[in-house]
Amino acid sequence: MAQKRRATSSDVAARAGVSRTTVSFVLNGRTDAGIPEDTRRRVMDAASELGYHAHGAARALAGGASHTIGLVLRQSPEQVSVDALLAETLWGIGSEAHQGGYRVLVEPLSPERGRYSDLVRSQRVDGLIVSGPRTDDEELIALVEDGFPIILQGSLPSVDAPSVDVDNRAGARTAVEHLLGLGHRRIGCITNAPLAYTAAADRLEGYRDALAMAGIADDPALVVEGAFDAASGHAAATHLLDRAADVTALFVASDIVAFGAMRAIREAGRRVPADVSVVGFDDIPLAQHFDPPLTTIRIPARALGAAAGRALVERLAGRAVTERMLLPTELIVRESTAAHP
Secondary structure (H helix, E strand, O other), X not given: OOOOOOOOHHHHHHHHOOOHHHXXXXXXXXXXXXXXXXXXXXXXXXXXXXXXXXXXXXXXXXXXXXXXXXXXXXXXXXXXXXXXXXXXXXHHHHHHHHHOOOEEEXXXXXXXOOOOHHHXXXXXXXXXXXXXXXXXXXXXXXXXXXXXXXEEEOOOOOXXXXXXXXXXXXXXXXXXXXXHHOOOOOEEEEOOOOOOEHHHHHHHHHHHHHHHHOOOOOOHXXXXXXXXXXXXXXXXXXXXXXXXXXXXXXXXXXXXXXXXXXXXXXXXXXXXXXXXXXXXXXXXXXXXHOOOOOEEEEXXXXXXXXXXXHHHHHHXXXXXXXXXXXXXXXEEOOOOOOOOO
């Protein structure tokens, strides 16, 4: 299928009725050229209508290269604040970005309110790493189709952009297989996020894969959505235990969400792991110090960030990038899981 032609500065100039030089000065924020405000507005409107985004190389020629890459987190600022692996991820991204001569700008963008256009059209970034992509993110899809340099930290199979991710489905399957190996058969699942997030959907599929391979029917009553934080895990586990009191184990697809779920288990008069075993996902630093220490799936957060940062620097340099890179996960067994009572 033929790809949509990317708009050029010539197209913007023709639409606005100005020269390409004027377009360059306006879109690169040059305030020393004496361009009237109505002309600036006309150029910006034309660029917006055509979906035009100036490349980093074009900005460099105009003296306006940002030498900055953006890490966009598709969560609200409140949700980002509880991301215990963000520092490790940033460490990885930053190390690769700095080697390539770039700085890193971090931008939380709520799916309900945030837009990429502020970052892209304001010339603040040369390319983006988008963490936590969603299947309903139409603006992201449009940016990719328009040719803007983007690396997905996560996956969107329908979007033609390179991606770096952990094998969420395999990791979740391993977690549930651990519970099955301990003799559990009524195993609930609390997702890490709404299922529009591909990581959440993949982890749920891994849970279902393990049950299917064990010959256990999928019971929708045993699956509840979480939403990144401990409060959502507490609410989800309370709801799940109310309607399925015979559950003896939980796979919670996020350590932070799992902490809230464990509190709900205790409030229900049950013990972890004597009555209900719990497996998390991520292996955040607090997981080994929780009471009891949490069995979980470890993801290599720093390596994940480094791989995404390296891929974007390579792409901005015009070099080929691997289309899909999957990093392995690892089961870390601690004291929150035990044999079926």
